[in-house]
Amino acid sequence: MVTSSAPGKVYLFGEHAVVYGEPAVPCAIERRARVTAEKRDAGLVVHAEDLQLDGFTVEYIDEGTDHPDVDAENSLLEAAMGYVNEAVKQVREAADAPQAGFEIWIESDIPLGAGLGSSAAVACAAIDAGCRELGVALAPEEIADRAYRVEAAVQDGEASRADTFCSAMGGAVRVEGDDCSRVEGVGNLPFVIGYDGGAGDTGELVAGVRALRAEYEFAADTVEAIGDVVREGESVLGTEDTETLGELMDFNHGLLAALGVSSRSLDTMVWAARDAGAIGAKLTGAGGGGCIVALDDTDAALTALRYTPGCDEAFRATLDTEGVRAE
Ligand code: MEV
Secondary structure, rough: EEEEEEEEEEEEEEOOOHHHHHOOOOOOOEEEEEEEEEEEOOEEEEEOOOOOOOOEEEEOOOOOOOOOOOOOOOHHHHHHHHHHHHHHHHHHHHHHOOEEEEEEEEEEOOOOOOOOHHHHHHHHHHHHHHHHHOOOOOOOOOOHHHHHHHHHHOOOOOOOHHHHHHHHHHHEEEEEOOOOEEOOOOOOEEEEEOOOOOOOOOOHHHHHHHHHHHHHEEEEEHHHHHHHHHHHHHOOOOOHHHHHHHHHHHHHHHHHHHHHOOOOHHHHHHHHHHOOOEEEEEEEEOOOEEEEEEEEEOOOHHOOOOOOOOOOOEEEEOOOOOEEEEE
């Protein structure tokens, strides 16, 4: 029996636009998904706890049971189980063990579908744990690539490499199409996260942006403008100029809102953080609900978010320089 973990992430810049080849800069944060894998003769049994902050338990057996018996939103759960199934396929392929069976335990302190990269973290940790349990050690780059294939399969081909590369490698990363690298020299940014307790459907949100982009040239221009914001942001990343970084995060949020992926609660949390003096604030991840990320080196935004109606939880997040690892 072996356990691996991988971090969640926030997007400093570039979600959605990265799906169309623009650059993005996600940053791994010190909140992890942990996956334990144990070989069994055949099939797959999954035990999952704490996939939302409130936590729930699911027992899923892929031998004839279609729906796990659990009190949680079904689409979320099916998506989560889809990631695990696809991750196990990747393990079987990587270890050249097509019949390998597994019992898997998932524990996560990253809320599901909330923009903090829970699915990428679960996919990376599951691939690492499953492979190590079969005696195969993969390089983090290969785990990133296989976890990307997991996301692409679950999201009908609509995924970038950003979430999975970030979770596998840790730290701040830059992704532009297939070109993925770590961004060195990024110190600890004062991230504050606000979580509305909800979630967005990544596949649906990505499809919505795709439809807008196909219908309106100005929506395609908006996607390109996000790319420009990212390029500008990269030029100040790692410098003392957090003011410009914050201003660009605000800009990025406005462009994402124009593409229809913000929500009332995300906007409310963004404004609560800004009104409290945050250097910048934006939604993170696919949007629709879930989390915002603000930059603030005082306690003001954190306190304001805790008193903001619609904000379920607010917490600080620290850059995690480590990616997927054995526990
Ligand atoms: C989701 O965390 C980020 C998106 O850009 C989708 C992706 O990059 O695969 C919305």
